[in-house]
Amino acid sequence: MTDVSYHKPVLLNEAIQYLVTDPNGVYVDGTLGGGGHSARILQELSGDGHLYACDQDEDALAYAGERFQDEERMTIIRGNFGYIDTLLPKRVHGRISGMLLDLGVSSYQIDVPERGFSFQKDGPLDMRMGRLQASTASEIVNTYEYEDLRNLLYEYGEERHSGRIAREVIRSRPLETTAELRDVVASVVPDRFLNKSLARIFQALRIAVNSELRMLKQVLEKGTALLADDGRFVVITYHSLEDRLCKNYFRTGNFEGRPVKDFYGNDIRPLSVVNKKVISPSEKEQAENPRARSAKLRVARKIPASGAAGETGESASGKRSETKKGGSV
Numbered sequence: 001m002t003d004v005s006y007h008k009p010v011l012l013n014e015a016i017q018y019l020v021t022d023p024n025g026v027y028v029d030g031t032l033g034g035g036g037h038s039a040r041i042l043q044e045l046s047g048d049g050h051l052y053a054c055d056q057d058e059d060a061l062a063y064a065g066e067r068f069q070d071e072e073r074m075t076i077i078r079g080n081f082g083y084i085d086t087l088l089p090k091r092v093h094g095r096i097s098g099m100l101l102d103l104g105v106s107s108y109q110i111d112v113p114e115r116g117f118s119f120q121k122d123g124p125l126d127m128r129m130g131r132l133q134a135s136t137a138s139e140i141v142n143t144y145e146y147e148d149l150r151n152l153l154y155e156y157g158e159e160r161h162s163g164r165i166a167r168e169v170i171r172s173r174p175l176e177t178t179a180e181l182r183d184v185v186a187s188v189v190p191d192r193f194l195n196k197s198l199a200r201i202f203q204a205l206r207i208a209v210n211s212e213l214r215m216l217k218q219v220l221e222k223g224t225a226l227l228a229d230d231g232r233f234v235v236i237t238y239h240s241l242e243d244r245l246c247k248n249y250f251r252t253g254n255f256e257g258r259p260v261k262d263f264y265g266n267d268i269r270p271l272s273v274v275n276k277k278v279i280s281p282s283e284k285e286q287a288e289n290p291r292a293r294s295a296k297l298r299v300a301r302k303i304p305a306s307g308a309a310g311e312t313g314e315s316a317s318g319k320r321s322e323t324k325k326g327g328s329v
């Protein structure tokens with residue numbers, strides 16, 4: 001478990017440059033993983049800054065617990081970021097300078113066959129990020145009715161062969177392993193589309209098992225409430241469903257992307273978008289790390305209650321010019 005190849009962080013410099021605006025601030029890394037982003041946040045913090053980092057995966061917590069065992073400016077928390085308000089101490093509510101989410105699964109989770117996330121390795125149909133979760137991919141694959149399974153594959157995987165795959169899955173039950181599921185998909189999808197279909201089917205099941213979109217919605221709303229005025233929300237997404245939720249919420253404060261106006265026609269929204277153009281990994285990073293290829297970085301800033309959008313003195317780098325807040329928490 002002390003393997004340094006646990007996970008190679010994506011968009012590392014870009015994410016931290018936008019996230020850390022105050023070296024004395026309180027920060028949250030909602031997706032600790034192997035701690036790549038957390039380590040860089042800590043580098044930017046003074047002795048008075050503090051980082052709360054959470055993950056729902058016991059393996060990630062064990063790995064990061066060892067990696068950061070001597071770090072006093074960090075608190076590692078076990079839990080789902082969808083309940084971030086209950087994971088953080090009350091005294092930091094409304095005082096968070098920046099919250100980072102690097103969504104999805106880590107390389108470690110994909111690479112370990114027993115976790116069942118990969119169609120390239122044979123393992124049980126599990127796909128739970130945390131072992132406390134009750135339902136697994138096996139339950140979905142082996143118990144869902146045809147329409148529910150087809151809709152799940154279509155909505156979360158955007159898979160156009162979803163009907164044929166769902167029918168064949170049901171006909172082949174029971175399915176115990178990722179290799180068995182792979183064979184079923186291979187029996188109905190033409191070879192040239194197979195890898196893309198498998199990626200979509202496994203993504204759809206993973207999203208469902210971990211309630212990923214529901215948890216993302218929850219953390220966007222709850223996390224925004226926890227931010228200090230001008231605090232930053234920095235999110236790295238890996239597929240269009242999560243990116244759309246994030247983009248809409250940052251722009252409008254709701255997940256449909258529907259502008260809400262007050263009586264005078266002014267926008268009512270909690271956040272203001274910092275990077276108008278989505279940030280993608282450089283060609284060099286994409287070549288070095290294939291998992292970075294679909295990554296998108298979005299940044300928003302909490303509009304102070306007075307509604308002073310765009311008055312933070314942001315420089316081109318996204319750093320705030322003033323520093324405030326002190327004291328360890």
Ligand SMILES: C[S@@+](CC[C@H](N)C(=O)[O-])C[C@H]1O[C@@H](n2cnc3c(N)ncnc32)[C@H](O)[C@@H]1O
Nearest residue numbers: 009031033034035036037055056057080081102
């Ligand atoms: C892409 S990895 C993060 C990698 C990390 N930034 C690094 O540099 O090592 C995503 C991590 O977030 C965790 N995760 C995903 N969804 C979560 C959720 N709803 N609550 C808590 N942790 C979650 C996963 O278990 C995984 O360890």
